[in-house]
Amino acid sequence: MNSKLKNDSTDYLFKAILSLENEEDCYRFFEDLCTSAELKAMSQRLVVAKMLTEKKVYTEIVKETGASTATISRVKRALFDNDTYGYTLVLDRIENGEKE
Known part of the structure; x- marks a missing residue:
């Protein structure tokens, strides 16, 4: 765990997220919490991670998601080189x- 992220505010945010019961709750909460660009960026990173685990190549990921190669590289490092999993x-x- 990254101790730079660990604080009371982040704990409170995660408790709020864990309280959500379904996709409708998620849409309602995240629409209030995030800008559409922030939510798009987060969802794009998750899709990139999925595609990387499926052994897709960068060009295919860029074409399908619109993600930059820098974003893909960052996700790849987090996916394969970090110990957070x-x-x-x-x-x-x-x-x-x-x-869970």
């Missing part, structure tokens, strides 16, 4: 229909 955790759970 956040993307992997979420993608595996989505794939298996799980929620």
